[in-house]
Amino acid sequence: MSSYAPLFAVIGVMLFWVVLGLAGLARSHDARLVFRVLFPLGSIAGAILAAAGLAGISGTPAALVLPLGLPGLPFHLRLDPLSSFFLLLLGFAAAGISMYSAAYFRKTENIKPGLIGLQYHLFLASMLAVCLADDAYFFLVAWETMALSSYFLVITDHKLPEVRRAGFLYLLIAHLGAISILLCFGVMQNNAGEYTFELMRAARLSDFWATVVFLLALTGFGAKAGFLPLHIWLPEAHPAAPSPVSALMSGVMLKTAIYGLLRVTFDLLEQQIWWWGVVALAIGLATALSGVMFAAVQTDMKRLLAYSSIENIGIVLAAIGLAIIFHAYAMNVLAALALIAALYHCINHAGFKSLLFLVTGSVMHATSERNLGHLGGLIRRMPWVAWFGLVGTLAIAGLPPLNGFVSEWLLLQAFLLTPGLPNSYLNMLVPVATAALVLASALAAYVMVKFYGVVFLGQPREEKLKQAQDASNWERAAFVWLGATCVLLGLAPVAVIGQLDSVSLLLVDATLSGNIARSGWLFVTPASPERASYSAPLFLAGIVGSVVATFLLVRWLYHGRVRRAAAWDCGYPQQTPRMQDTAEGFGQPIKQIFEPFFRIERHMPKPTDERPYYWSKTEDHIWFWLYLPVAKAAEWVSKLVGVLHHGRIHLYLIYSFVTLLALLFLIR
Amino acid sequence: MIQFVVSQLVQSLLVVVSAPLMLGWVNQCRAWLQNRTGPGMAQPYRVLGKLFVKDAVIAHNASPLFRLTPYVVFGCMVLAASIVPVLATDLPFSPAADVIALVGLFALARVFMALAAMDIGTAFGSMGARREMLVACLAEPALLMVFFTPSLISGSTALNNIVETLAHSSLAIYPSMAFAAIAFLMVMLAENARVPIDNPATHLELTMIHEAMILEYSARHLALIEWANAIKLTIYSAIGVALFLPWGIARAGEWLMMPLSIAAFVAKIAAAGAGLALLETMSAKMRIFRAPEFLGMAFMLAVLGMLTHFLLER
Numbered sequence: 001m002s003s004y005a006p007l008f009a010v011i012g013v014m015l016f017w018v019v020l021g022l023a024g025l026a027r028s029h030d031a032r033l034v035f036r037v038l039f040p041l042g043s044i045a046g047a048i049l050a051a052a053g054l055a056g057i058s059g060t061p062a063a064l065v066l067p068l069g070l071p072g073l074p075f076h077l078r079l080d081p082l083s084s085f086f087l088l089l090l091g092f093a094a095a096g097i098s099m100y101s102a103a104y105f106r107k108t109e110n111i112k113p114g115l116i117g118l119q120y121h122l123f124l125a126s127m128l129a130v131c132l133a134d135d136a137y138f139f140l141v142a143w144e145t146m147a148l149s150s151y152f153l154v155i156t157d158h159k160l161p162e163v164r165r166a167g168f169l170y171l172l173i174a175h176l177g178a179i180s181i182l183l184c185f186g187v188m189q190n191n192a193g194e195y196t197f198e199l200m201r202a203a204r205l206s207d208f209w210a211t212v213v214f215l216l217a218l219t220g221f222g223a224k225a226g227f228l229p230l231h232i233w234l235p236e237a238h239p240a241a242p243s244p245v246s247a248l249m250s251g252v253m254l255k256t257a258i259y260g261l262l263r264v265t266f267d268l269l270e271q272q273i274w275w276w277g278v279v280a281l282a283i284g285l286a287t288a289l290s291g292v293m294f295a296a297v298q299t300d301m302k303r304l305l306a307y308s309s310i311e312n313i314g315i316v317l318a319a320i321g322l323a324i325i326f327h328a329y330a331m332n333v334l335a336a337l338a339l340i341a342a343l344y345h346c347i348n349h350a351g352f353k354s355l356l357f358l359v360t361g362s363v364m365h366a367t368s369e370r371n372l373g374h375l376g377g378l379i380r381r382m383p384w385v386a387w388f389g390l391v392g393t394l395a396i397a398g399l400p401p402l403n404g405f406v407s408e409w410l411l412l413q414a415f416l417l418t419p420g421l422p423n424s425y426l427n428m429l430v431p432v433a434t435a436a437l438v439l440a441s442a443l444a445a446y447v448m449v450k451f452y453g454v455v456f457l458g459q460p461r462e463e464k465l466k467q468a469q470d471a472s473n474w475e476r477a478a479f480v481w482l483g484a485t486c487v488l489l490g491l492a493p494v495a496v497i498g499q500l501d502s503v504s505l506l507l508v509d510a511t512l513s514g515n516i517a518r519s520g521w522l523f524v525t526p527a528s529p530e531r532a533s534y535s536a537p538l539f540l541a542g543i544v545g546s547v548v549a550t551f552l553l554v555r556w557l558y559h560g561r562v563r564r565a566a567a568w569d570c571g572y573p574q575q576t577p578r579m580q581d582t583a584e585g586f587g588q589p590i591k592q593i594f595e596p597f598f599r600i601e602r603h604m605p606k607p608t609d610e611r612p613y614y615w616s617k618t619e620d621h622i623w624f625w626l627y628l629p630v631a632k633a634a635e636w637v638s639k640l641v642g643v644l645h646h647g648r649i650h651l652y653l654i655y656s657f658v659t660l661l662a663l664l665f666l667i668r
Numbered sequence: 669m670i671q672f673v674v675s676q677l678v679q680s681l682l683v684v685v686s687a688p689l690m691l692g693w694v695n696q697c698r699a700w701l702q703n704r705t706g707p708g709m710a711q712p713y714r715v716l717g718k719l720f721v722k723d724a725v726i727a728h729n730a731s732p733l734f735r736l737t738p739y740v741v742f743g744c745m746v747l748a749a750s751i752v753p754v755l756a757t758d759l760p761f762s763p764a765a766d767v768i769a770l771v772g773l774f775a776l777a778r779v780f781m782a783l784a785a786m787d788i789g790t791a792f793g794s795m796g797a798r799r800e801m802l803v804a805c806l807a808e809p810a811l812l813m814v815f816f817t818p819s820l821i822s823g824s825t826a827l828n829n830i831v832e833t834l835a836h837s838s839l840a841i842y843p844s845m846a847f848a849a850i851a852f853l854m855v856m857l858a859e860n861a862r863v864p865i866d867n868p869a870t871h872l873e874l875t876m877i878h879e880a881m882i883l884e885y886s887a888r889h890l891a892l893i894e895w896a897n898a899i900k901l902t903i904y905s906a907i908g909v910a911l912f913l914p915w916g917i918a919r920a921g922e923w924l925m926m927p928l929s930i931a932a933f934v935a936k937i938a939a940a941g942a943g944l945a946l947l948e949t950m951s952a953k954m955r956i957f958r959a960p961e962f963l964g965m966a967f968m969l970a971v972l973g974m975l976t977h978f979l980l981e982r
Contacts, residue, residue, distance in 0.1 A: 442804065
């Protein structure tokens with residue numbers, strides 16, 4: 001019975017979220033009730049979900065059949081380590097984001113609180129259901145509910161045309177993905193006529209059909225996760241959505257796609273073929289590099305973060321690709337290492353990306369500006385937001401001793417262990433792949449310095465920024481919660497890996513705990529202590545110790561006297577905020593170095609222009625190489641069909657008559 | 669145990685205290701090469717001493733981040749000095765951080781420096797920060813790739829084990845390490861703001877990178893940053909000699925080996941400093957947009973080194 005306790009807790013949280021949503025609908029205009037009572041209650045439920053997920057990771061799998069759904073197609077639920085891990089991720093992120101939402105939505109006037117509450121809590125409950133589903137039918141019901149509820153959240157500001165456009169694009173790509181997932185499950189059921197995951201696990205597919213399943217899953221889940229070239233909806237939808245929704249979508253929803261990919265690839269399919277891993281690795285690295293390059297040239301802070309999410313998802317996919325390669329060659333411990341790096345990066349990204357999106361939400365509330373070109377100097381007006389933003393910035397830039405570094409470190413270790421692979425072509429590819437990965441992570445630091453420096457440091461670029469107010473208490477609580485998670489995940493990698501072991505045991509039949517246990521709780525040693533070790537607590541102690549010692553020594557030996565004066569700046573007396581680097585300026589070197597990757601339109605002034613101006617626009621080649629041709633082809637086809645439509649009844653009668661004749665002739 | 673800790677402390681303190689001397693030696697060599705008398709090797713100490721006693725002047729709008737940064741940068745470099753095996757391997761602190769963490773540590777210091785440079789909101793500060801991050805985002809991957817070649821050879825990313833393996837290996841010359849060595853030299857020049865990427869002696873507005881970032885600092889803050897830079901240069905030289913000329917390094921606790929180890933280290937690092945001065949005298953500073961080509965070449969050489977390892981040495 002005890003193994004069922006986490007499952008029941010999880011189901012309870014799901015129902016509770018649905019009830020919260022409906023309760024808000026009952027008193028739809030009562031903003032106080034919805035935001036100040038229901039959202040905090042939802043936040044507590046999130047914390048309970050996180051605890052249940054934590055309990056479920058190490059517990060035994062528990063399954064349940066709910067007598068809901070269609071006749072003959074009941075809902076199958078199952079809680080195993082993999083779903084528990086993603087529920088833990090959902091729970092802790094939702095706890096922070098709901099807490100934040102309690103304060104965030106208060107000021108917006110043209111929305112219905114009850115509707116927002118319903119969509120928000122349905123979104124949470126459907127993400128939970130995706131992780132819990134144990135048959136394809138329930139999975140797809142949950143998946144579509146998730147897509148729809150998030151679509152309505154994205155178009156909260158539906159009066160703006162660009163928001164509606166972003167929402168449409170999101171819905172379109174989401175459905176492309178859903179079709180792909182539907183086909184994927186259709187192939188996997190292997191003529192059994194049953195759609196439970198239990199039967200799919202038992203089904204034996206030929207290599208060809210297994211490959212079809214994998215590629216369909218990669219496309220379908222890739223559309224939701226934002227793998228190249230299906231990433232284009234992310235930078236449109238994230239800025240359009242309210243900040244807590246962006247945080248949920250980026251921090252959690254992208255991870256449900258990773259969950260689906262892992263579930264299909266490692267759990268439902270019996271074995272993997274090595275070149276799948278190469279495909280995943282290549283797409284992952286291309287996604288990571290393109291995401292980070294585009295992030296570097298953005299001028300909208302939420303678009304910048306959306307592109308950075310694409311980068312991080314690419315890194316996760318690269319790690320999954322490596323895990324597939326190792327597992328296909330039966331090197332299970334190394335597969336476990338790569339897989340744990342992927343999962344670790346997932347949970348890290350949920351922490352710091354949610355935190356940063358919430359930070360941008362507070363900045364937008366205080367300044368009603370999203371454009372980096374109009375911000376600046378907020379560290380002096382909004383210290384809470386700024387200092388927690390710094391935690392998120394350092395974490396996402398992959399700097400030790402915070403959490404982003406740990407997962408990148410684990411992934412690099414996995415890369416360095418590839419010489420053991422018995423395939424010499426792969427061995428050649430690995431240096432190139434490693435190079436791409438380290439380049440992406442170095443560029444991420446560039447991007448984050450740009451983000452933080454332009455928003456929070458320097459002089460305020462607009463007069464009104466001097467009146468900006470710091471975040472409210474609810475928002476601060478959310479920052480503390482998510483910031484503390486980033487720090488803890490960074491400082492206690494041994495404990496985290498210990499938990500992740502049961503997931504890797506389930507998926508690739510191996511754990512790292514044998515290697516970890518040898519060197520105690522202080523050191524992470526993925527392979528052996530001689531090979532590599534890292535100790536975040538010692539590292540932090542070293543930095544803090546030497547910083548404090550330096551500070552005290554300088555004070556003790558010399559003095560701490562400080563005078564304030566005007567900025568020096570090589571003696572220029574007239575310093576205006578416009579002399580600082582703008583976001584465009586800061587991204588300019590990247591634009592110049594990686595010019596072939598961008599599609600840049602420029603207008604240069606001529607010497608004879610009476611009103612000279614400079615203008616440039618940076619776009620993604622993929623729009624012009626892939627999406628516009630497809631759109632044009634669709635338009636062309638519909639025009640051809642349009643030729644048949646004249647709007648005269650006798651013509652349509654002739655069409656029916658001809659069709660009838662043709663059918664009679666064909667079928668007889 | 670106690671002797672390990674002692675050797676750790678001795679080594680870290682030695683690097684921190686002698687770092688300005690290394691800088692002085694490079695400057696002195698440069699002066700000789702340019703037919704100048706030079707200020708003497710102790711000049712950096714005099715400069716630091718002068719800066720420490722002065723009152724710090726900071727801008728009106730400087731945030732706490734600005735005042736914190738010099739300490740963070742200095743602390744990071746002190747920590748780095750205790751990770752790198754200079755005189756002996758088997759340091760007790762070294763399991764806490766391997767080469768990847770070391771690169772991360774340098775990145776941490778750099779990100780703080782760049783953020784502090786943007787804090788005041790002057791034209792030069794943000795220009796310096798942008799250029800520094802540009803150089804770094806190309807130099808850092810190259811540096812990691814340089815480190816990965818010896819870690820593949822030795823099967824470890826811990827600097828200690830890499831140096832042990834290389835110092836006691838039967839095969840004296842690895843072709844892949846030749847590529848890595850050239851790439852490392854190029855990265856070292858870039859990361860330490862030396863000619864041809866940057867010129868530590870310049871305050872010409874439009875050409876400076878590192879100096880532009882620290883324009884607003886004065887007195888003890890400036891002293892800490894300058895000292896940290898000297899430590900960084902010394903550490904880079906120490907990594908270079910440890911990876912590419914590892915002979916003569918002792919194991920921790922081998923007290924008898926220590927004098928020999930110290931002598932070998934001093935000789936190697938003096939040669940490295942003289943070489944650096946020679947390089948700087950012979951070459952001119954590049955335009956900033958030539959820097960990506962230079963660093964891109966370093967990156968490609970490092971990747972080639974790794975490929976060579978896979979092709980020839982396995």
